[in-house]
Amino acid sequence: MKGLLLKDYYVLKKQLPILLLMTTAFAFAGNSFSIYAIIYSALLPVTAIAYDERSKWDILASSMPYTIRQLVLSKYVLGWIMIIASSVVCAAAELIAAAVKNAAGFKPDFSYFSNFIGGQYIGVMLIALILPFVMKAGVEKARILYSILLGFCAAIIITSRFFIDSLAQFVFGSSNLTAFIIISVSLLLAVSVSILSIKISISFYKKKNRT
Amino acid sequence: MSNKNAIELKGVTKSYKDFTLGNINLSLPSGSIAGLVGENGAGKSTIIKIILGALQADSGEITVLGHNVKEKSFDCVKKDIGAVLDESYFPEMITARQVGSILKATYDNFDEKKYNDYLKRFMIPENKLFREYSRGMKMKLGIASALSHYPKLLLLDEATSGLDPLIRDELLESFSDFTEDENNTVLISSHIVSDLEKICDYIIFLHKGKIVFFEEKDKLLDEYAIIKLTSENFEAVDPESVIGKRENKYYTEALIRKDGIPKNFKCEHTTLEDIILFFAKGEELK
Structure with a gap:
């Protein structure tokens, strides 16, 4: 799978400075905006698939020693790596922003962490929801669907910033057991949805590219 | 295997x-x-x-x-x-x-x-x-x-x-x-x-969508030849050995198996492309 990830890295290389710029701009705009940068990075696998489709890469890839599972899984892994990378960049950018703004009293609080965790969570879920449709219909046809999903996510984020903060306060302010249960259920949900999504994507990929 | x-x-x-x-x-x-x-x-x-x-x-x-x-x-x-x-x-x-x-x-x-x-x-x-x-x-x-x-x-x-x-x-x-x-x-x-x-x-x-032939190239070139004959002379050719032909008012050009060529009839220079074209024509007529 290393070769597949390397290929996607080369394909997306030119997009990375944009991501960096966006992350920095958001960091200076305020902590809660970082979530958009994380979500943008979660969608980079879709861009990589668009390039693959344009060059009919999948047919060439079928001549290489990769299983369908590896071909599909590599896009999920790419998304997850991008989420982690953008979170790290966001955190660094925000620390720099705080220093530049001379915010001597800057202390990462619940809100700070909840934004990152919320962004990562939404990113993972978005990957899991979008990729099966992209695998089935292709980027162009799935564009409408994922535009709706993105709009939906943006609306949730905008209207529920308070909700995310409150949830974070609630989770971390609750008893250890309640917090543990909530975090565990959330993680389990993300893992289950991702596993199910990967299985569906493999099946769609097989049907679309091998029949 | x-x-x-x-x-x-x-x-x-x-x-x-x-x-x-x-x-x-x-x-x-x-x-x-x-x-x-x-x-x-x-x-x-x-x-x-x-x-x-x-x-x-x-x-x-x-x-x-x-x-x-x-x-x-x-x-x-x-x-x-x-x-x-x-x-x-x-x-x-x-x-x-x-x-x-x-x-x-x-x-x-x-x-x-x-x-x-x-x-x-x-x-x-x-x-x-x-x-x-x-x-x-x-x-x-x-x-x-x-x-x-x-x-x-x-x-x-x-x-x-x-x-x-x-x-x-x-x-x-x-x-x-x-x-x-x-x-x-x-x-x-x-x-x-x-x-x-x-x-x-x-x-x-x-x-x-069907294989017409799968053959050694040299065998194809050995086995088949193009002949160009007037319509009267063409009647002497064994129809069974004709793979494909094209006719105009002056002559008939055909790809035939060499064993079906009547004696003293001269073969044209035959390329693989000729063989394939005439096979395709023969298939069209079937």
Whole structure:
């Protein structure tokens, strides 16, 4: 799978400075905006698939020693790596922003962490929801669907910033057991949805590219 | 399973809404070069994709390098396959140098030096984006990529189409070099019959989704000939030996089996292209 990830890295290389710029701009705009940068990075696998489709890469890839599972899984892994990378960049950018703004009293609080965790969570879920449709219909046809999903996510984020903060306060302010249960259920949900999504994507990929 | 054959297809079928690839039987010996020829839409690319496992056949058995393509182990066999496919390339945002890095991470037996030598030999710029390449350059990079991990089977789908004669000749030479090792096999599909005539041991003629013939090239050239006769003289020819013919008001030109040529009748110079064209005409008349 290393070769597949390397290929996607080369394909997306030119997009990375944009991501960096966006992350920095958001960091200076305020902590809660970082979530958009994380979500943008979660969608980079879709861009990589668009390039693959344009060059009919999948047919060439079928001549290489990769299983369908590896071909599909590599896009999920790419998304997850991008989420982690953008979170790290966001955190660094925000620390720099705080220093530049001379915010001597800057202390990462619940809100700070909840934004990152919320962004990562939404990113993972978005990957899991979008990729099966992209695998089935292709980027162009799935564009409408994922535009709706993105709009939906943006609306949730905008209207529920308070909700995310409150949830974070609630989770971390609750008893250890309640917090543990909530975090565990959330993680389990993300893992289950991702596993199910990967299985569906493999099946769609097989049907679309091998029949 | 015998490894004497690099490719074996038994009763392979594949149906689409408006096209059927019908009952394909094929045994291609290891160490040979076979040319797959046929009109647009005859099913050449479909066969190559089926051999690669990139398409699932509706029925039949496909064995490549001794392994059934339906087996899970076939994904590992692919390290011994090199493919250059028509209009299927590396993504346009990457360079030849980056392709080398991707292949190095993909194939255990990738030879970076060999790949770089091919880039030099084919004069492929290392740092130019793939989207800026001409078709010739794209194909040459495809061939460099396909040959640099020591494959045993090379599958080429229209790899020489649309290229100028000089580049084609250069590529054909590299395919011939490849089969200097008697374990290496090439299956090449092309419209350019003269290219196939230069390098192939076997010719597979596919017409409307069916194999019309799969024969040794030399045997085809030995066995068939073109004759050009007046209509009266043509009546002396055994109709059973006529494969295909075309008539005008002055003469009849026909491809016939040499054993059916009446004595004292002179044969015309016959090329592989003539044989294929007349076979196609014969099929049309059936």
